[in-house]
Amino acid sequence: MRFYKLLIGLVLTFAYTASSFGFTELREWTDANGHYTFKADLIAYDSEHVVLQKENKDLVSVAIKDLSDADRAFLKSSEAEEQKGGEPEQLNTWKLDSGLKINGKVVEYGERDLKVKRYLRGETYVNDRDIENLPPVYQEIIPKIVAHFAKQKFENVEEMNQWLEKQPNREVEHKCEGVMLELENGDRYGLPFFLFSAADRTTLERGWQRFKSAKENEKQQEKESFYLRAQAQANTQNLQSIREISEMNLQLQGYNAGLYDLWEVTLIPARGNYGRPMKVVVPGTNSRQATQNALQRYPGARIGPIAKVRDRRR
Numbered sequence: 001m002r003f004y005k006l007l008i009g010l011v012l013t014f015a016y017t018a019s020s021f022g023f024t025e026l027r028e029w030t031d032a033n034g035h036y037t038f039k040a041d042l043i044a045y046d047s048e049h050v051v052l053q054k055e056n057k058d059l060v061s062v063a064i065k066d067l068s069d070a071d072r073a074f075l076k077s078s079e080a081e082e083q084k085g086g087e088p089e090q091l092n093t094w095k096l097d098s099g100l101k102i103n104g105k106v107v108e109y110g111e112r113d114l115k116v117k118r119y120l121r122g123e124t125y126v127n128d129r130d131i132e133n134l135p136p137v138y139q140e141i142i143p144k145i146v147a148h149f150a151k152q153k154f155e156n157v158e159e160m161n162q163w164l165e166k167q168p169n170r171e172v173e174h175k176c177e178g179v180m181l182e183l184e185n186g187d188r189y190g191l192p193f194f195l196f197s198a199a200d201r202t203t204l205e206r207g208w209q210r211f212k213s214a215k216e217n218e219k220q221q222e223k224e225s226f227y228l229r230a231q232a233q234a235n236t237q238n239l240q241s242i243r244e245i246s247e248m249n250l251q252l253q254g255y256n257a258g259l260y261d262l263w264e265v266t267l268i269p270a271r272g273n274y275g276r277p278m279k280v281v282v283p284g285t286n287s288r289q290a291t292q293n294a295l296q297r298y299p300g301a302r303i304g305p306i307a308k309v310r311d312r313r314r
Helices: 069-075 078-084 136-150 157-164 198-213 218-238 287-297
Strands: 027-030 037-045 049-054 059-063 092-095 101-118 124-126 171-182 188-192 245-249 261-268 278-284 302-308
Touching: 027 069, 037 218, 049 218, 059 218, 069 078, 092 218, 101 136, 101 157, 101 188, 101 198, 101 218, 124 157, 136 157, 136 171, 136 188, 171 198, 198 218, 218 245, 261 287, 278 287, 287 302
Parallel strands: 059 245, 245 278
Antiparallel strands: 027 037, 037 049, 049 059, 092 101, 101 124, 101 171, 171 188, 261 278, 261 302
């Protein structure tokens, strides 16, 4: 059995910016109609979506088709090409809930079977590999994973081994849900959600629920994995916890010059619904009317922050 199994093989080609947070001027982005504009840093993009970080540090995903001709041209330009540079080479430093730090790149969501067995001759195997042949940082992680399921506390591999020797068949087996982490040597290992800090775990698990709910929708799963990697990139640039990505709808309807203001309304999925938060730009003479217009398009959603946006006509 391989150490992990992926739920799907990603075919998504994506790109990241190589700039460091705080040293680049935010770019101005505009919707296809030229009415709505905002400043944001380019985080990542694929063939259909671009992930941006706005001035208030919010992460939003915008459909490329909803952007202006100038923005779409920029994403195809040599300037954007220089920024993206393919998959990032730098590793992210992840601080786990235990305080342990691990360097690696988050690849995608995944689920794996973990079997840890203590043999009579003295070796401990993690699935098909001797634990002594695993990277040192993962040798530290394995006891923490086993301890979580066993409701025990192991300070090291030796303490875990002593406990394993008292178990039936001297082994344990668990199914772990989490993310796949690629280490510096190129090996990929599963990192369960419960190992992450509370702030990161909450956001990561939301994406995982959406990933699982899209069992028959490969395209939606690819998008969630793309968002996962974009969040990790934003985390690296900001040196702070992963932030949730909201999808932004820029398709304005019923907008007549001079008759309405434009409002950015945040819509939160109803409780029990694992949909992604949505920011919609709608016309309205006041915030109440803007809220009504937003709810007509997305009935059942809960209303989050509302803000009047800058109008390019004025």
